[in-house]
Structure formats: structure tokens, C-alpha cells
Amino acid sequence: MTDNTRVLIFDTTLRDGEQSPGATMTHDEKLEIAQALDEMGVDIIEAGFPIASEGDFEAVSDIARNSKNSVICGLSRANLKDIDRCWEAVKHARRPRIHTFIGTSPSHRGITNLDQDQMIERIYQTVTHARNYCEDVQWSAMDAIRTERDYLCRVVETAIKAGATTINIPDTVGYTLPQESAEIIRMLLERVPGADRIIFATHCHNDLGMATANALAAVSAGARQIECTINGLGERAGNTALEEVVMAIKVRRDLMPYTTGIDTTKIMNLSRRVSQVSGFPVQFNKAVVGKNAFLHESGIHQDGVLKNVETFEIMKPADIGLTETNIAMGKHSGRAALRSKLSDLGFDLADNQLNDVFVRFKALADRKKEIYDEDLVALISDSTANTDSDYLQVKWLRVVCGSDGQEAELKMTVDGVEKSARVPGDGPVDACFKAVKAIYPTNARLKVYQVQAVTQGTDAQATVSVRLEEDGRIVTGSAADTDTILASVKAYVGALNRLRVRSQKTAPDADMKTVSYKI
Ligand SMILES: CC(=O)SCCNC(=O)CCNC(=O)[C@H](O)C(C)(C)COP(=O)(O)OP(=O)(O)OC[C@H]1O[C@@H](n2cnc3c(N)ncnc32)[C@H](O)[C@@H]1OP(=O)(O)O
Numbered sequence: 360m361t362d363n364t365r366v367l368i369f370d371t372t373l374r375d376g377e378q379s380p381g382a383t384m385t386h387d388e389k390l391e392i393a394q395a396l397d398e399m400g401v402d403i404i405e406a407g408f409p410i411a412s413e414g415d416f417e418a419v420s421d422i423a424r425n426s427k428n429s430v431i432c433g434l435s436r437a438n439l440k441d442i443d444r445c446w447e448a449v450k451h452a453r454r455p456r457i458h459t460f461i462g463t464s465p466s467h468r469g470i471t472n473l474d475q476d477q478m479i480e481r482i483y484q485t486v487t488h489a490r491n492y493c494e495d496v497q498w499s500a501m502d503a504i505r506t507e508r509d510y511l512c513r514v515v516e517t518a519i520k521a522g523a524t525t526i527n528i529p530d531t532v533g534y535t536l537p538q539e540s541a542e543i544i545r546m547l548l549e550r551v552p553g554a555d556r557i558i559f560a561t562h563c564h565n566d567l568g569m570a571t572a573n574a575l576a577a578v579s580a581g582a583r584q585i586e587c588t589i590n591g592l593g594e595r596a597g598n599t600a601l602e603e604v605v606m607a608i609k610v611r612r613d614l615m616p617y618t619t620g621i622d623t624t625k626i627m628n629l630s631r632r633v634s635q636v637s638g639f640p641v642q643f644n645k646a647v648v649g650k651n652a653f654l655h656e657s658g659i660h661q662d663g664v665l666k667n668v669e670t671f672e673i674m675k676p677a678d679i680g681l682t683e684t685n686i687a688m689g690k691h692s693g694r695a696a697l698r699s700k701l702s703d704l705g706f707d708l709a710d711n712q713l714n715d716v717f718v719r720f721k722a723l724a725d726r727k728k729e730i731y732d733e734d735l736v737a738l739i740s741d742s743t744a745n746t747d748s749d750y751l752q753v754k755w756l757r758v759v760c761g762s763d764g765q766e767a768e769l770k771m772t773v774d775g776v777e778k779s780a781r782v783p784g785d786g787p788v789d790a791c792f793k794a795v796k797a798i799y800p801t802n803a804r805l806k807v808y809q810v811q812a813v814t815q816g817t818d819a820q821a822t823v824s825v826r827l828e829e830d831g832r833i834v835t836g837s838a839a840d841t842d843t844i845l846a847s848v849k850a851y852v853g854a855l856n857r858l859r860v861r862s863q864k865t866a867p868d869a870d871m872k873t874v875s876y877k878i
């Protein structure tokens with residue numbers, strides 16, 4: 360790369376993002392997200408960890424086969440077997456990359472049981488092995504921030520000598536602060552021979568809410584690759600959010616005189632899609648993509664924005680793809696308007712899918728006065744995920760609520776056989792979930808139950824996310840409906856379908872390639 364002002368965007372939504380407990384995506388969802396990232400201009404897509412499971416291997420291989428512009432990268436530990444497997448998957452890409460890593464800090468050296476010199480040997484051996492396959496090799500010093508500075512210089516020098524072309528300096532545990540993040544990159548550039556020949560990357564976690572600031576500080580000091588995820592998804596508190604660093608660089612060109620290759624107008628649609636497939640709602644006040652990010656509620660702000668939009672807006676909604684169209688969707692709208700609106704929202708559906716969504720759209724329009732973009736996105740989520748082949752299907756539900764107590768009456772099919780139950784509960788949702796359990800006994804533990812109104816108004820659709828855990832397996836189900844209780848049951852049953860399929864696979868991380876289980 361010759362342009363020193365260009366910052367490469369390395370998206371790891373499909374690898375580190377998928378490590379968020381419960382965020383597992385299906386094979387087809389991963390392919391779809393990868394294609395959208397490629398079209399958005401992401402420079403490098405980390406598609407997965409090929410040795411982790413057969414499903415991850417197949418997903419990385421297929422993403423590599425279908426890639427157009429982006430470099431496709433796979434992760435591997437510092438051993439020959441992982442690297443071989445990684446190459447087998449990424450080699451199908453027009454532009455493959457092997458990413459290999461090892462924990463270099465004192466506590467991480469303890470995990471792999473290597474002393475400082477043994478680790479240096481391991482790094483040299485594994486990076487050389489990767490380079491024998493591939494010209495583009497990234498090496499990461501996991502927990503670099505807590506690694507002794509002199510030793511960090513040694514390991515980085517070793518990786519460069521062995522042929523690494525990108526060196527990543529991760530803040531694996533989200534411990535650093537901007538001044539330190541910058542200082543480490545500056546030190547490496549000054550002290551390590553050959554550092555000027557490679558690209559330094561920054562990979563920050565958000566445990567202290569510093570991920571974006573730390574990534575930008577590293578860039579100011581000379582890093583030229585930012586590792587990030589859509590919506591900041593990732594281990595624990597997540598990673599640097601792609602939308603935040605990209606928009607910060609765009610908005611503050613005066614302080615950050617850099618560019619990225621990202622088409623920012625695709626941000627909003629991709630954020631919504633990742634939220635759907637991962638089952639992780641975006642918090643309302645999330646920077647850039649939160650529902651409230653461009654809303655002005657108080658009088659002085661509204662007055663200011665009406666007089667001059669720049670008073671309270673530092674970026675235009677259109678810059679991230681939030682556009683207002685003059686097509687109002689309602690019960691009198693037809694297929695053409697629906698197709699056009701969905702296309703604006705980033706969904707290009709086949710005719711049969713459009714017909715399916717159209718039926719649901721009309722049913723919703725009968726119940727709801729105004730149909731907002733968010734309603735349509737929720738509808739799509741429901742229709743693309745609900746399959747007739749689901750083992751458990753909700754057929755009918757009636758709930759009695761009120762001060763005299765609550766009771767749910769439910770009919771479901773279990774593998775095609777209709778069953779019913781009538782069960783009291785401590786509240787309507789509790790009664791419903793107990794009714795599901797009466798029909799389909801399960802030991803799955805409810806870890807998260809979350810309801811979010813998709814739009815305003817009492818007729819708003821509710822999106823419900825349910826996370827279940829059984830034997831260490833965590834799955835998420837989500838569903839939307841104007842009836843919050845019905846959405847809750849559908850989300851719960853959807854998660855049970857996912858859990859059932861996952862438990863049938865031998866590997867805990869096995870992928871769900873053939874069926875889509877979210878309802
Ligand atoms: C900071 C990060 O995000 S790192 C990436 C984290 N992502 C993941 O772990 C998701 C995918 N992981 C997996 O599917 C599994 O952990 C696998 C398939 C990779 C390994 O599974 P297992 O063989 O059962 O090992 P397990 O997970 O119990 O332990 C990890 C092993 O890798 C070793 N290890 C960890 N990091 C590295 C590394 N960078 N290089 C070499 N070995 C490593 C550990 O020492 C441990 O080895 P041991 O079994 O000899 O003690």
C-alpha cells in the first residue's frame with residue numbers, strides 16, 4: 360500500500376463478532392453478510408476460524424469462493440495443523456490471507472506453556488509455514504498491550520523476519536487507554552527493524568468503552584488497519600464498531616486526515632441486518648446506528664435543527680444510508696411499492712419471497728395504521744427465517760391476563776404432530792413458556808428475554824429476543840409481531856428449534872447449514 364493516508368478496514372463480525380455468546384449465525388447468513396461487507400468496501404473480511412468446526416471451515420471456504428474484492432482471511436492458532444486447515448479454506452479466495460496469533464503477555468505465555476525463547480521459535484516457525492502457502496500473512500500478538508515492551512519488540516521483529524505482512528497489536532481484554540494505544544504503535548515503529556515495511560493493525564475490545572478511541576489513537580500513531588465489527592459485536596463488551604471509526608474518520612478529516620474505502624451509505628442497512636441475524640438488538644443511543652442517533656426531542660434542539668441542521672447534527676443521516684422516501688407504505692400499497700421500498704432498505708427479494716412478505720405486510724397493514732421502515736425490516740426477518748420444516752411450530756395461542764391470574768392455552772406441532780396445553784403462570788409470558796415446556800419438555804435455561812418496540816405507538820410491532828443455554832450451548836431466537844406475547848412464544852420456540860439442531864451435531868460449534876431456524 361503506497362497511500363499512507365489510507366486506513367484499511369478489517370471486519371471481523373463473522374469471527375470475533377460471532378464469538379459473542381449466542382450470536383451464532385447460520386451458513387447462509389454468514390455468506391449474505393460477507394457479500395454485503397464486500398459490496399460496502401471492507402478491505403479484509405475475517406470470515407471465521409476454520410479449525411474450530413466443520414461449519415466454520417465450510418463457511419470460510421464458501422465466503423472465499425464467492426468473494427469479489429475483499430481479502431478473505433481465516434484465523435489460526437500458532438500451530439501447523441491450524442494453519443494448514445486455514446489455508447485449505449481461504450485458498451479459494453481471489454485474495455486470501457492467513458491470520459495466525461499467539462498470546463505473548465506473561466499470563467498468556469503460561470496458557471501455551473512456552474517460555475520467551477520457545478515462543479520466539481514458535482512464532483518464526485508458524486509464520487514461515489503460513490508464508491509458504493500465502494503471500495498475505497497477518498500475525499497477532501494476543502494481549503499485546505499487557506506484554507512487556509522489550510519482549511513485544513522481539514516478537515514483532517521475529518514475525519516480520521518470518522514474513523508477516525501485517526502485524527496486529529490487539530488490546531485483547533479492553534484494558535488500554537488512547538495515550539497508551541498510540542504510544543505502543545509509535546514505539547514499535549521506532550524500535551523494530553523492518554517495521555516500516557509492514558502494516559500495523561489495531562484490534563480493540565470495549566471492556567472500558569474505549570475501543571473506538573483506542574483504535575483511532577493507534578491510527579494517529581501510524582497503524583493503518585483497524586479491526587472492527589458491525590454494531591461493535593464481539594467477545595464480552597465487543598469490539599471497535601466499524602460504523603464509529605469509519606464515520607469518525609469521515610467527519611473529523613481535520614484531525615484525522617485519512618480515508619477508508621467504505622461506502623458509508625450502506626452502514627444502516629447492514630447494521631439492521633447484523634442485528635437481526637445475530638439476535639443482538641442495537642441499543643437506542645448507540646453512536647451512529649442507534650434509533651435515537653438522529654432524533655431531536657427537546658425544544659431547543661428542535662428549534663436549532665429547524666433553523667440550521669448543523670447546530671445539532673455532525674453528520675447527515677443520508678451519509679449512513681438513512682433516507683426519507685416519499686412512498687408511504689400502508690394497506691393500499693402494492694407489490695411494486697413494497698419491492699422498491701425493500702430495495703431501498705437493502706433487501707432484494709426473489710418473486711416468491713416478495714409474495715410471502717407481501718401477504719404478511721397486508722396482514723400487518725390491516726392491524727397497524729402506519730408501516731415504518733423498521734416494521735418492514737422486522738417482517739423480512741420473520742419471513743426469511745420461518746420455515747415449514749421447523750420441528751416445533753406454534754399453531755394457535757390464547758392468553759388470559761388480568762388481576763385474577765394468567766393462563767396460556769397453546770397448540771403446537773412437534774415433528775408434525777399437533778399437541779396442546781393449558782397452563783397457569785406468573786404473568787402471561789411465564790404462562791406461555793410453561794405451556795411450551797408442557798408440550799415439549801426441555802432443560803434449556805432462559806438467559807435473556809428482551810422486548811423492544813420496533814416503532815412508536817401502542818400498535819407497534821415488538822421484536823422479542825430470547826437466549827437459551829443448554830449444556831454449554833447458547834442460542835438466540837427472535838421474532839416480531841404486534842402481539843408481544845405471540846412474538847415471545849415464537850422467539851422461544853425458534854430458539855428451541857435452534858438448540859435441538861445444535862445438540863444433534865457432534866461438535867459444539869457445528870454450523871447450521873441446511874435449515875434456517877430463526878422464526
Ligand atoms: C482472543 C481471541 O478471540 S482468540 C480466538 C478465540 N476463539 C475461539 O476460541 C473460538 C474457536 N475455538 C474452538 O473452537 C476451540 O477452542 C478449538 C477447536 C480451537 C480448540 O479446541 P480444543 O482442542 O478442545 O482446545 P481448548 O479450546 O480446550 O483449549 C485451547 C487450546 O489451544 C491452545 N492455544 C490457545 N491459543 C493458542 C495459540 N494462539 N496458539 C497455539 N495454541 C493455542 C491452548 O493452550 C489449549 O491447548 P491445550 O488443549 O493443549 O491445553
Ligand SMILES: CC(C)C(=O)C(=O)O
Nearest residue numbers: 460499501502529531
Ligand atoms: C485473535 C486476536 C486478534 C483477538 O481476537 C484478540 O486478541 O482479541
